[in-house]
Amino acid sequence: MPQQFIQPQQNHETVTDPINRGQTGVGTEPLTDVLDAVLDDISTALDENAEEYVSSFVQKGGQ
């Protein structure tokens, strides 16, 4: 099973920058300090292997 989870284009060295698409109209303004707290929460909780986490979620489609 695990082999089918890994798609060729998911190799992050070959993909387009997942966040930036060059020129954007959004996200230029710095966020407030409150995001420090949010990012702390996330990094504390999500310490598991990201590849494994992502590949665990495979189901047949719905509508």
Add this chain to the structure above:
Amino acid sequence: MPQLRDSSSERLRDEGEVCPGYNSFDRICGLETEYGLAATGTRRHCEASEAAMAMFRPVVMKARSTNTYLENGARLYLDVGSHPEYATAEARDPMDALKQDLAGEAIMRNLASSAQQELRTSYGAGTTVHVFKNNADSSGHSFGCHENYLVRRYVPLSAIKSQLLPFLITRQLFTGAGCVTSDGFEITQRARFVEDGVSSATTRVRPMVNTRDEPHADPNEFRRLHVIIGDSNRSQWATFMKLATTHLVLCVIEEAARTGKRSGLEDCALNNPGAANRALSADLTLHAADMDPTDADAFLSGIDRFDNATHPTHHSGSEIHDVNHHTTGRKITALEIQYRYWSVASRFVNTHRQAMTQSLPHSDCDEVLADWKMTLDALQSGDLSFLRSKVDWIAKYELLSELRNRGSDISYARLRQLDMDYHDISAGVTYPSLCRHGVIHTLVSADAVRSSVQTPPNDTRAALRGAFITAANACGGEYACDWTDLKTSRPQRLEAQLIDPFSTEPPADYQRLINSLHVRPSHRS
């Protein structure tokens, strides 16, 4: 499915004998949300189907089926592909539909919690069950959040295609949930998976609007518009606005179909809805993608008639407007199309004030219009700080950008994990943290959500269904029901039909059913 019928737009009967809700702008709306499932931290691989069966164990114990209706009037079931699904009870007001949808999240969270306890005994103490309110798994299988709107039968599907689809595509500027993909960040989760405009297909080729026509009401009077283009939203504001703005646009389209007059939305029709949808989703500049209307000149000539009168300044923020104004072949952006819808809806509310006010029992049309307009203005100007508290894709995009800006070496898998975690209503930390720290605003209190788990909307048929299920559960009766039919096999064999979704008046057969449930059987076989 007794109400299934073909999709013609002709009424079959005299105008005389219609339900009271027919001659108004009142509407029933609802949401069907399919959830994704995964288990992590397991000693060996746990299939989604196993997690799903563990989640539905308490449901099967109680209902002897993975398909059941709840005391709040909603439907809970296990859909094809092991997707837990929750369909809200009938709501007249988008705020009620939002509350019912949040009740669905709470119900799924409880089921996931008990499934996690169970799975830990066989998969290890580290097992975590994830329930994703998103629209694609990590290998590209898509599932949906479907909106249902009761629409008067005389609205032809051609009007839905030419006048509603452009709205459904462009509203994603503020209803898109955002998605990390290998080609970059996208505004919507679904654009890669929906192709056709309006058709009867579902899973093989997904249309944006499905014509499967089960009105769960008198089919002579109504059709059910089944919208499947939308993303699942975590933002409560986005869920509310998605339903509220679509209601306003549907009122315009209905009235034009009823009177045979122009709606003002005809020029919004798009050459290629699928291409416009994909272009919008990939365009983070918000000004580059061409929606390619069928008649761009007609659309542009409408700017003076519609948009400038109500919104004289909205062109000034965009260079493209000033340079190319009124020239043949220039592109039309999603924002321009949204402004057109806003202008037409705004005029319509002003000229149909009483009926429109009545159509939303708890919400205010003017507030919806004002919020819609502020949102478009913020998107137009690029000032998105105003929107990060409301729009899923912007909140997610800014969070991920911030993470990137802090210089951490962040992998593609990690970005996708954060994207998924945002949608995890069971074990996710990102969305609750964003709410707790005030980055994302909520509209519904935790108490109101808890109450909606038990209580249906009080101004639709759902109130009768909910009372029936509550009474049947209380006396240990055996029953079955769907959206329109209620049946008991114990204590007595009785049935009732609730064909008018607007009505809370108990019909005589319903009253007999309820009375039978309030008489305790003397002995139970």
